Amino acid sequence: MRPSIKQVALEAGVSIATVSRLLNQPDSVSVDTASKVNQAIEALGFRPNFTGRNLRAGRSHTVGVVVPTLSNTVFAQCLQGIETAARQRDYSVMFTATEYRQQDEAAAVELLLAHRVDGVILTVADAEASTTLDVLDRERIPYVLVYNQPQQSARPSVSVDNHAAAYDAVTHLIKLGHRRIQMLAGQFHASDRALQRYHGYLQAMQQHGLTPLAPIEVARHTYTSLALEYLQTFRDPLQRPSALFCSNDLLALSVMRDLRALGLRVPDDVSVMGFDGIPLGELMDPMLSSVEQPSEQIGGLALRTLVTAIEETQDGYQAASSHILPHTVRIGASVKPFTNPL
Numbered sequence: 001m002r003p004s005i006k007q008v009a010l011e012a013g014v015s016i017a018t019v020s021r022l023l024n025q026p027d028s029v030s031v032d033t034a035s036k037v038n039q040a041i042e043a044l045g046f047r048p049n050f051t052g053r054n055l056r057a058g059r060s061h062t063v064g065v066v067v068p069t070l071s072n073t074v075f076a077q078c079l080q081g082i083e084t085a086a087r088q089r090d091y092s093v094m095f096t097a098t099e100y101r102q103q104d105e106a107a108a109v110e111l112l113l114a115h116r117v118d119g120v121i122l123t124v125a126d127a128e129a130s131t132t133l134d135v136l137d138r139e140r141i142p143y144v145l146v147y148n149q150p151q152q153s154a155r156p157s158v159s160v161d162n163h164a165a166a167y168d169a170v171t172h173l174i175k176l177g178h179r180r181i182q183m184l185a186g187q188f189h190a191s192d193r194a195l196q197r198y199h200g201y202l203q204a205m206q207q208h209g210l211t212p213l214a215p216i217e218v219a220r221h222t223y224t225s226l227a228l229e230y231l232q233t234f235r236d237p238l239q240r241p242s243a244l245f246c247s248n249d250l251l252a253l254s255v256m257r258d259l260r261a262l263g264l265r266v267p268d269d270v271s272v273m274g275f276d277g278i279p280l281g282e283l284m285d286p287m288l289s290s291v292e293q294p295s296e297q298i299g300g301l302a303l304r305t306l307v308t309a310i311e312e313t314q315d316g317y318q319a320a321s322s323h324i325l326p327h328t329v330r331i332g333a334s335v336k337p338f339t340n341p342l
Helices: 005-012 016-024 031-044 050-057 073-088 102-114 131-138 162-175 192-207 231-235 249-261 295-311
Strands: 062-067 092-097 119-122 143-146 157-159 181-186 216-218 243-246 271-276 289-292 328-330
Touching (some): 005 016, 005 031, 062 073, 062 102, 092 102, 102 119, 143 295, 157 295, 162 192, 162 243, 162 289, 162 328, 181 192, 231 249
Parallel strands (some): 119 143, 143 157, 181 243
16 A cells, blocks of 8 residues: 555654645745655655645646657657647646556656646556556546557547557458468557557458468567568568568568568568558658558647546546547558469
């Protein structure tokens, strides 16, 4: 359980009222006493009740943002949408990244709450089983997920339908004649979005009477070198898939590079389909085919949804609503119809 203000008072050898005064009116406590209390707070890992403190002190008009990384421009686009919408509502934004480390999510949120943000926009590894979200729910801290798409819980989110979008992408490949389609993804345990997209891949393959291939899971979600580990078998046209469906665009661009290093041509030898629709993909040669999701809109709508939850309540808390935004399949030259040369 989280340490209480009573425990802090006992540790510091002061009254509960003294601890409360330090938290709410620091100048009203002597330097020596403040030092004792702050040492106790640090030793116990105490954090004041966020909601109650902000109701007394007034809102900060700041929202926190936690994303897995900024090396994937899909999150940078989302942050741009958040920032633009925040300025329109006189809110400021603080952000931090977890680098896909699930164990860092709680620390990232704690850091933002320590700076008295009014609410949080975040992407977590697993929205269904997140201890970080459990804490936010329990403490009635307004938050909105982005890109996560909870299936079983009522946790608020703004996302595309990851399952349906992947289904549409793989169905597009099947309609072009591809039968051996394989999925390349980051590790599923670190991204429920990638897992949902894999389920969309499975549904498309099974509904068209095709045998799904074992997915290729790689350690990094945004950039990796695959040639030595996975792609050597692709030299044999009887073993390699005719198309790869990648869980994000940066993996798609990485595999296009590595296929070229093996002397294989995209799309003549292997077609490549991404997911995200980042602008960089349109600058590649060949242009990357991809599922396009409206990342700036996702960010902007998440901010507006969060601010509504923060401001339009009587008791300082209201569960935010969820939204599914439309996706499109962007057609590029990295995918071509399959013709069997054998």
